[in-house]
Amino acid sequence: MLRGILLVGLSVAALLAQGPKYDLGRNASDGDVAAAGIAVLPDGQGLPEGSGTAEDGARIFENTCRECHGPEGKGGDQTALVGKLTDLDGEKPKKTVGSYWPHATTLWDYTNRAMPFDRPGSLTVDQVYAVTAYVLHLNGLWDEETVLNAKTLPAVEMPNREGFFSEETAEKSR
Numbered sequence: 552m553l554r555g556i557l558l559v560g561l562s563v564a565a566l567l568a569q570g571p572k573y574d575l576g577r578n579a580s581d582g583d584v585a586a587a588g589i590a591v592l593p594d595g596q597g598l599p600e601g602s603g604t605a606e607d608g609a610r611i612f613e614n615t616c617r618e619c620h621g622p623e624g625k626g627g628d629q630t631a632l633v634g635k636l637t638d639l640d641g642e643k644p645k646k647t648v649g650s651y652w653p654h655a656t657t658l659w660d661y662t663n664r665a666m667p668f669d670r671p672g673s674l675t676v677d678q679v680y681a682v683t684a685y686v687l688h689l690n691g692l693w694d695e696e697t698v699l700n701a702k703t704l705p706a707v708e709m710p711n712r713e714g715f716f717s718e719e720t721a722e723k724s725r
């Protein structure tokens with residue numbers, strides 16, 4: 552009996568596998584794949600063309616980020632985005648963009664794919680550059696007027712850039 556059910560199940564599956572035609576979806580085009588392929592590497596590979604300044608970013612932050620991250624990114628209902636390297640000292644290290652993140656490019660990537668939390672993907676490329684510039688500015692890592700783009704962003708030196716190492720390096724230095 553069980554065998555019979557299994558066989559029927561298998562042949563239904565086989566029919567479905569052949570079956571044309573439920574008219575559900577379509578194959579992803581090269582364009583679709585390119586649009587979804589938004590990975591940005593630490594060295595900036597994958598950053599799109601576009602630009603923004605912290606001055607522009609301040610307005611965007613006020614309207615789209617402040618409700619959760621507090622005034623000037625000092626922390627509200629959600630985590631603070633501003634800090635300095637010494638915030639990692641002590642019993643309860645405070646991980647922020649300024650204290651913890653090793654690469655500025657990750658800030659662009661993360662904001663682009665995940666923020667604002669309740670509306671990810673709603674910012675334009677230029678808006679993401681601008682708000683990234685502003686968060687870097689709040690951390691003392693970018694000035695107000697210099698244009699942030701795919702060339703200038705990877706050159707930002709994050710305070711904790713030496714704070715991460717691979718197991719291999721750790722092994723060697725032992």
Ligand code: HEC
Nearest residue numbers: 615616618619629630632646647648662666667668669682
């Ligand atoms: C509705 C609330 C909300 C809004 C609006 C919002 N965020 Fe967030 N944000 C979060 C939450 C929640 C997290 C933690 C997410 C997690 O850990 O998965 C987070 C995390 C982050 C982090 C990572 C912090 C860290 O060090 O781990 C950054 C950077 C960030 N947000 C930037 C922004 C920016 C820039 C904006 C505006 C464009 C924004 N967020 C708007 C809720 C929000």
